Amino acid sequence: MHTSHPMADNIGQLEREVAQLKRLLVEKEELLANLKVNSVSLPALIDASEQNLSKEDVVRFSRQIILPQVGVSGQVRLKKSSVLVVGAGGLGCPVLLYLVKAGIGRITVVDSDLVEISNLHRQTLHSDATIGLPKVDSACRFFALDQSYANVIPICERFTPENADRLVSEHDVIVDATDNVGSRYLLNDACVRHKKPLVSGSALGLEGQLTVYNGFVKKDGALVKGPCYRCLFPEPPPAASATSCSQSGVLGAVPGLIGLMQSIEVIKLIVDWPQNESVAGRMILLDANDLSLRTVRLRLANEKCPACSSNPQKNLPYYIEMCGEDVPVKALEDHERVTPDYVKAELDKLLLVDVRTEGEFGMCAIQGSVNFPFKDFEQILPEVKKAVLEAKQNSPSLQVCFVCRRGNDSQLAAVRFKEAYPEDKVVDMKGGLHAWAKVIDDQFPVY
Ligand SMILES: [Zn+2]
Structure with a gap:
């Protein structure tokens, strides 16, 4: 019959105790992490500590300031904030209109296109008088009479890998109003790198959609990371399918409506009212056929996302040729x-x-x-x-x-x-x- 040595008994006892303590440590660490997460409020993008509204600001924005969701501190945040709007077309026009009017302190608009007559049925800041002008200049001209408070900076360039990081890093909230897949990947990856929320909209035909990528989602009272664009669509589609040159129809008010909703999301992100829940983690789908709005819950940030995971992929694939429309396919000799x-x-x-x-x-x-x-x-x-x-x-x-x-x-x-x-x-x-x-x-x- 085998009897164990007293020393071995001691070792066994100690090993059990160590294992028990390790389990306890893991439990306590989880508890601590949960407590930390639950005590976080939505991350404040802008510091509203200095209250610097002029008398004119108070009067101009009074109907907005009265809202408990905005208040004086919210209006101060709007005034101190900066927004990058990429695209001055069907989505960009309503976004710009309502952001300027809401008192955003600095708005940069990027677009390399010129105004064409076929734009005018939906791109509402442009007019017959500005045909041939860069869209960004036409948009600024629209706001010329609001000079006392409007601060719109026009950049007549394409949004490219060369200027993406600089432009995104210099603004608090980024708006994707491009409605093209190539730019969306570029914007997404730059927003992930610089930790900026991306308010993304698109519209085609009688349908539109809206979400916030790279934002925060409330889940069981805690804040968790919402998905970025690559969490949902890791790889761009083949270049040939994205450069199709068939022209799709669109009812002007559809991008109009999506753009308006984008402007609401931007304002919510900036004023940081505790009950404001951004659409991060949700996709809003507009169908103008029956004028319905549906909400689809998106999955949370993907742990294996090539862009926003803890181990992001280097040299993410995207096509610069997809970022502009006018790049011809070369399929024939x-x-x-x-x-x-x-x-x-x-x-x-x-x-x-x-x-x-x-x-x-x-x-x-x-x-x-x-x-x-x-x-x-x-x-x-x-x-x-x-x-x-x-x-x-x-x-x-x-x-x-x-x-x-x-x-x-x-x-x-x-x-x-x-x-x-x-x-x-x-x-x-x-x-x-x-x-x-x-x-x-x-x-x-x-x-
Ligand atoms: Zn991601």
Whole structure:
């Protein structure tokens, strides 16, 4: 029979005690962490300690200051705050309008585009009088009569990896009013690096959405990190799908409404009223068809997020070419592309296949062209082939030429058609109908 040595008994006893104490330590540490988290209020972005409202401020903003959710300290915070608005289009216009009027101390607006007539139905700060001007200058001109308090700084540049960090770090709250995926990744990653909330909106057709990325979410009375854009979508979509040049329709008031809601979120983040709950961690979905607003709860920050986790990935993938709209896809070889001059000269020897949407084709098209929208291309490929065969019955040497708005989708359509029917030689018109309008027909509508 084996009996243990008294020394061994002692060691065993001590080991048990140490293990017990270790468990106790873990429990106490968890308790302490919870207590710390629960005692945190929403992080104050702006210090309102110096109360420096002028008499005019008090009168001008009185209806807002009376709100308990804003108060004098909230108005002081607004006055001391700075907001970066990236994009001066359909979303940026209402955001700017309501942020300036609410008394934000400094607003920087970044956009490299010029005002075009086709912008005006939804981009409400611009007008016939400012067509051709940079959008940022047109927006500033709108606020010229509010000079006593409005402080809008125009930056006529694209938002790029070169200026992203500087611009984001110099502001308290960042607004994504670009409505393009490439900029959203750039903005997100810069906001994560500089710990800034990103108030993000988008709108298309009759639908829009809104959320705050990289913010804080209240959960069981405690504050936890909300998701960033990459927590939800770690990788950008393929560049080709993001540079599609088909133009989508949008009802002007839809980005208008989303932009207004973005401005509310910015103000809430700045005034820091304890009961203000930002939409971080939630996505608000607007459907103008039945004018409904739905809320979708997003997951919390992803522990494995390539951008905002404790171990972020270096050299995050994004495409600079996605940050501007006007970057052509290069899918065809140069000899497979023809110029508008060639199309004009050879018109009767070409079958022009216009791959824009039906609505766009209805607005304007080159005479004699046929419409097979790129968005349905996979399903309608056999129909395209049938149309080509029919046209070739009358004119066997006919060449097929794909056409679109700017010469991106036309290339992708040509590539897909070649893959399916390698026996047909196909080309596309370089620069699309924009180039056609510029070189051949100045009466052709550019939209
Ligand atoms: Zn993240």
